[in-house]
Amino acid sequence: DAGITQSPRHKVTETGTPVTLRCHQTENHRYMYWYRQDPGHGLRLIHYSYGVKDTDKGEVSDGYSVSRSKTEDFLLTLESATSSQTSVYFCASSRGGGSYEQYFGPGTRLTVT
Amino acid sequence: GQQVMQIPQYQHVQEGEDFTTYCNSSTTLSNIQWYKQRPGGHPVFLIQLVKSGEVKKQKRLTFQFGEAKKNSSLHITATQTTDVGTYFCAGIGAGTALIFGKGTTLSVSS
Numbered sequence: 001d002a003g004i005t006q007s008p009r010h011k012v013t014e015t016g017t018p019v020t021l022r023c024h025q026t027e028n029h030r031y032m033y034w035y036r037q038d039p040g041h042g043l044r045l046i047h048y049s050y051g052v053k054d055t056d057k058g059e060v061s062d063g064y065s066v067s068r069s070k071t072e073d074f075l076l077t078l079e080s081a082t083s084s085q086t087s088v089y090f091c092a093s094s095r096g097g098g099s100y101e102q103y104f105g106p107g108t109r110l111t112v113t
Numbered sequence: 114g115q116q117v118m119q120i121p122q123y124q125h126v127q128e129g130e131d132f133t134t135y136c137n138s139s140t141t142l143s144n145i146q147w148y149k150q151r152p153g154g155h156p157v158f159l160i161q162l163v164k165s166g167e168v169k170k171q172k173r174l175t176f177q178f179g180e181a182k183k184n185s186s187l188h189i190t191a192t193q194t195t196d197v198g199t200y201f202c203a204g205i206g207a208g209t210a211l212i213f214g215k216g217t218t219l220s221v222s223s
Contacts, residue, residue, distance in 0.1 A: 033210075042201065042215035043156065058210065059114075090155060100205060101146060104155040 003027055004105040006091050012111045019078040021108050023091030029103075030096035032074040034058075034066060036087040037107075043090065049074055050096070081112045115140050115206040119214035126221055132189040134217035136202035143205045145178055145185045150216070151198045192221050 003026035013019050023032060033048040035058075045058030047066040055066050063085060065077045074093075078085055088109050092102040116139045126132050136145065144163040148156040160169055162178035162185065169176045175188045185204075189196055199218045203211040 043213040045210055048210060100144065101158045101161055102211065103158065107155050
């Protein structure tokens, strides 16, 4: 697997608090992605980045924002967490340039109480 | 919008039996990928198919891309307990983002 790490791996937070999840990759991949995984829904794309400071919305972007200031780091922020955002969040990266296979991080389990 | 459907949602087999999961897209795909996720783990890339009618094999796994590039299948011959997990297909249509199917969860009893 590509060198992709996520932090924290587990987090419990209260409704209304801001939360930031971090993804770090050491592969110099151009593209990075944030997904959420919920039972019965598979993997759903939240936001993705196609370069430093270049991001776009995915299927389920409401309530989430992202930032990418360096190639290796992609941050996902929940401005005001809600219980519906309780999920497992996966970060992924891909090289680009016609290579679309994605390499996933280990995931972050977020619980919003 | 583009949708990728996978069937069945769940499949239980006895060790040694064969297993097949099917993936269907509402639109033509430029390529299709397959991933495996073990229980408690993260999705791991298995293979990518790009050509109409393409067939690729990885040991006991056979992957196929339909002639119309709207469907795909994964067939496992003689399942083993190590095959347990959820298998996802994911396709690229008009854009560059992958659209994942909801996956097929395979359980194997010995």
